[in-house]
Amino acid sequence: MSKELFFPVIETERLTLKALVIGDSDDLLEIFSDPEVMRYWNTAPWSTVQDSFDFIKESNDSMQRRESLILGVYLNSTGELAGKCMLFNYDKESKRAEIGFGLGRSCWGKGYISEAGEALIQYGFKSLGLRRIEAEIDPDNQSSAMALEKLGFSREGLLRQRWEINGIVSDSAMYGRLVSDHPERNNQVIYTTNA
Ligand SMILES: CC(C)(COP(=O)(O)OP(=O)(O)OC[C@H]1O[C@@H](n2cnc3c(N)ncnc32)[C@H](O)[C@@H]1OP(=O)(O)O)[C@@H](O)C(=O)NCCC(=O)NCCS
Numbered sequence: 001m002s003k004e005l006f007f008p009v010i011e012t013e014r015l016t017l018k019a020l021v022i023g024d025s026d027d028l029l030e031i032f033s034d035p036e037v038m039r040y041w042n043t044a045p046w047s048t049v050q051d052s053f054d055f056i057k058e059s060n061d062s063m064q065r066r067e068s069l070i071l072g073v074y075l076n077s078t079g080e081l082a083g084k085c086m087l088f089n090y091d092k093e094s095k096r097a098e099i100g101f102g103l104g105r106s107c108w109g110k111g112y113i114s115e116a117g118e119a120l121i122q123y124g125f126k127s128l129g130l131r132r133i134e135a136e137i138d139p140d141n142q143s144s145a146m147a148l149e150k151l152g153f154s155r156e157g158l159l160r161q162r163w164e165i166n167g168i169v170s171d172s173a174m175y176g177r178l179v180s181d182h183p184e185r186n187n188q189v190i191y192t193t194n195a
Pocket residue numbers: 036037038040041083099100101102103104107108109110111112113114115136137141142143144146147150
């Protein structure tokens with residue numbers, strides 16, 4: 001599988017998904033230092049620009065190793081960084097990966113994840129050949145649950161007391177979508193080039 005497949009530029013009507021660059025560090029820090037954005041994440045809010053540098057470097061390294069796709073989500077209208085979305089825990093043999101996303105608060109509730117998420121899912125199914133995409137979320141994370149359901153995921157189960165972070169124990173809700181689940185959605189056109 002070629003390295004270029006892990007460095008796509010995916011365009012939708014309002015958004016472009018592409019690899020993060022070091023110049024995004026300040027914008028990335030602003031988004032992921034917000035405790036509201038990080039409320040249901042399994043790590044603390046970021047605190048310094050070094051957190052952005054580390055994230056961008058690790059993301060690009062893992063894409064070079066063909067292990068994950070970690071893409072910035074940019075607004076076509078202004079070029080502004082809205083957040084990030086990713087396919088990670090890629091298992092080539094089982095044709096499966098996990099999806100995750102996070103947007104800055106000013107970008108919530110505008111349908112951006114419905115748009116970016118579907119494009120990423122289509123890329124995963126069509127270009128990476130995935131059969132299954134899964135997601136693990138805190139069951140209290142209503143906005144994520146709604147976004148996943150809107151994206152055609154089914155809730156498949158609850159893993160009890162899966163996490164303990166700073167002494168707080170929480171469950172995980174598991175979601176999944178198969179390539180065969182919504183064949184009509186697989187006709188959606190996305191524009192893809194390589195970085
Ligand atoms: C989860 C998140 C990415 C959703 O992104 P978004 O762009 O606001 O979602 P969308 O606008 O595409 O909404 C998708 C659907 O979910 C619904 N929804 C989104 N947030 C909601 C909320 N807080 N309450 C109820 N419904 C909500 C929307 O109404 C929409 O359905 P509709 O089209 O039928 O109205 C965003 O809230 C976020 O970044 N949260 C913080 C990070 C996070 O928790 N990430 C998940 C961990 S993987």
